[in-house]
Amino acid sequence: MAFDITAGNNFVITTTNRKEIKSQNFEKSVKDGITLYILNSVDQILPSATRERIDFLPHYDTLVKSGMYEYYASEGQTPLPFAFAELIDNSLSATANNKGIRNIQVRLLFDESQGKSAVAVIDNGRGMTSKQLNNWAVYRLSKFTRTDDDIESDHSGYVRPPMVPRSLNSDISYFGVGGKQAVFFIGQSTRMITKPAESQDVHELMLSKDDFEKKEKNKEAIYSGFIRNRKATDSMHITSEDERFLHSLIVEEKDKESFTAVIITGVQQAHVQYLKNYFHLWTRQLAHIYHYYIHGPKGNDMTATKEVGPFNNIDIEISMFEKGKVPKIVNLREIKDDMQTLFINTAADCFEFKAHVEGEGVVEGVIRYHPFLYDKETYPEDVSCTFNTVEDDEEDCYSVDKGARGKRPIFECFWNGRLIPYTTVEDFEFCAPPKKRGLVALECYNRISGVLFTNDKFQVSTNKLTFMDLELKLKDKNTLFTRVVNGQEQRMKIDREFAMWLKECHEKYDKQIKFSCYKGTITRSDL
């Protein structure tokens, strides 16, 4: 009766897809929690609407594949270094309040006699409590949504860092996804080992693709697991031969007050090959990304005497261990051929400016002049690309228009001090080649490089490869550009200031014959 069916009437039991349940398919079709209909006929119109309870837990690929289609190649750059950068970002955040040296080690453990290929990123930062470690695993739990309303929360109610030059604030966590994306882009399984200063216990959590698959197969809760709490240096639980290297790694915990170690195993073979074969290339790329963190706000000016300050206490050390080979070890600060180092050290002069964007957005900018010297441009060639976008120097007049900067945009862009590698800005009105004849020859506009440093009021995409809308905001009509001289914003019109500066650079630094090409304007009456 309740089902609108009177006694003696025929009825059928169906699924919400209107499949009739019969004894043959009962076993297969009727599961816990499933909604069934009792109807007069399979195709009866529903007398009234029904509510069917559903669950839609994100698939575990949310974690396992999160990075897979995020780090894409652009202009010949293999994106692997950008996945490493996510882990270095986390270590920079974690060491922000360190009193002494901020030590970040990226170790490539490729010695087969010690186990399977692994990547470890280890820092001496604040570490995590078990609650924080638990939160690490929660996809999309960002510092902005974490609450501190109970004693076991991680107390990280977000406080915006104060303004610092070049926005080198170490505040480069944002979405609650970076670490997970990176580890699952690099490998198949990750062990997070961490110890906060407040406690003697080391906390350890393992996430792995295999484990997720197993849980799904056994119909266990997908997003449940165990944190292992143990005393430092205790590696009893490491029983697999594949992870033998962990014993010595865990022994190192001995004298550490606090630390975090991210250990990635199941590293894709293609990655291992790339990391081995292009060690110089990708370490240089990392040196480029963190240039201003490792060298300070002025960058790697090799002529300047290094001042001791808050900005040369970051050691980012990359090491690679292969069987029977001497380990390769490099501190990113020692790298001398990353793009920023080249730009800084070929520059004859700088033009500094600031852009104020609606809503607290502030961008610091530097434009550098790379003069023409006797027989060649000093503008550095683009080394970040594996393709040759810049043609080799030629005798032919064809290559003239590609001189110096060529087609490359002027500005590289840093967010909270860290390079966002795929966003560049071509130019601004004030520094673009003028439409009518300007004060200097057009070539001079091809001799400038530039850097933009934005604060956290600008947003980046989840993979930190691009800005969301930097250029749109900067090119907004309400954006205000001012020249900066000795740290002071000037009132004069920036267009004129820039043109004058460029003229001065040209006259002072270029060693060449001026206007070797211009022969006057001819009107072609025959066309």
Add this chain to the structure above:
Amino acid sequence: MAFDITAGNNFVITTTNRKEIKSQNFEKSVKDGITLYILNSVDQILPSATRERIDFLPHYDTLVKSGMYEYYASEGQTPLPFAFAELIDNSLSATANNKGIRNIQVRLLFDESQGKSAVAVIDNGRGMTSKQLNNWAVYRLSKFTRTDDDIESDHSGYVRPPMVPRSLNSDISYFGVGGKQAVFFIGQSTRMITKPAESQDVHELMLSKDDFEKKEKNKEAIYSGFIRNRKATDSMHITSEDERFLHSLIVEEKDKESFTAVIITGVQQAHVQYLKNYFHLWTRQLAHIYHYYIHGPKGNDMTATKEVGPFNNIDIEISMFEKGKVPKIVNLREIKDDMQTLFINTAADCFEFKAHVEGEGVVEGVIRYHPFLYDKETYPEDVSCTFNTVEDDEEDCYSVDKGARGKRPIFECFWNGRLIPYTTVEDFEFCAPPKKRGLVALECYNRISGVLFTNDKFQVSTNKLTFMDLELKLKDKNTLFTRVVNGQEQRMKIDREFAMWLKECHEKYDKQIKFSCYKGTITRSDL
């Protein structure tokens, strides 16, 4: 004893963070499922390792913010049209097997007298069963991971579509995230309404930010909800004034055999403004993205007589309703100024080729020649950018090197027939300006545009804005390029073929004085 504490000994109870539990903080600290220690003292070293059970359910921002930092601006392009494209992609997939017209409507419901601003995307495709609708909501459940091992599964065990020209296979679902990213980028709340052909029932599911927040607050299961199963045209459940427009929308269900309607409410005000103010711009952009779906493999050649075929049965109709105004309605096929239409209709000739990449990757390519006619280039200006990247035509000799294509790369890239908007390919060796003097003047290389069509062996990023590694693969040394003439791959060397073709184009179509500039090579002994 079991805790290593003898009778009479002092002991403390602590959390795993070593906070002592006392009567004052008992209420606050002790929650269901929490792990506690019984220790001799708060800072005692753990006698043996402990296992602490944790849960790490992805935060609901996984859905709600999935799109927020995905659709980024590039080169002045606001990304909103690319979010719409995700929904159109889904509709294209869903209508792939339609017998008659494939109808996809994007309706902007901006008439306040009918409720709050909403966006509806409606198609006459296959619709979804309630199980499929449930699966729609599962983040990262892709067609590749869906199983069909029980009667209630959605039976979608993936079958790769056959090869078709330009890879127009309508198979543009991939990650199981696009729809969710798009709807939550556009608005705050979505109602999916759908009916498959096999059943009379309409299924309806609502996901909203508010609802997730409410569930979190009430500590309810975050990823649970209800599907409403009802008869077609029954809008009894729509009680909110904000959604008044739904009643007439639901009445339309009357004669539909199958359909899906995605109705997004809580549309961001900035989006509404953009959609209203730039209607022409973003509809043109959509026409560009789906150019080959709506016009067929040859594109919108306005001189050709339209053949009736499998490729002009896709109607993508955009309509905008505002209070007191005549609705704006446009079928994307009518748009005549999208970039592809401009390229096709200014081209004097085409050069077709194919690239075979290791591992079944196939790319079809077309290069078009846009001749110089008397006093101007016919190469179309870039209309997709709101910034003026191409300078206005000038008298000044400065602008010479920007002629025609200027700095723009040659190739736009389509994946399974659909534009991937942010990936372009500058050139290939065979069609790049030669380093030494070639057969034709350098300007000719600036008069070519190109299109690449890849099959599904190439991967795109989750937001479908970029390819993962198209250029890396194409520029691999094992990639094989061949010219295609009348559908036949040629054996001749493509470099030579291309150079000859370009020369022919130049001689046949350019109406200009040849080599007006070249004056011989001069060695500058003074430098």
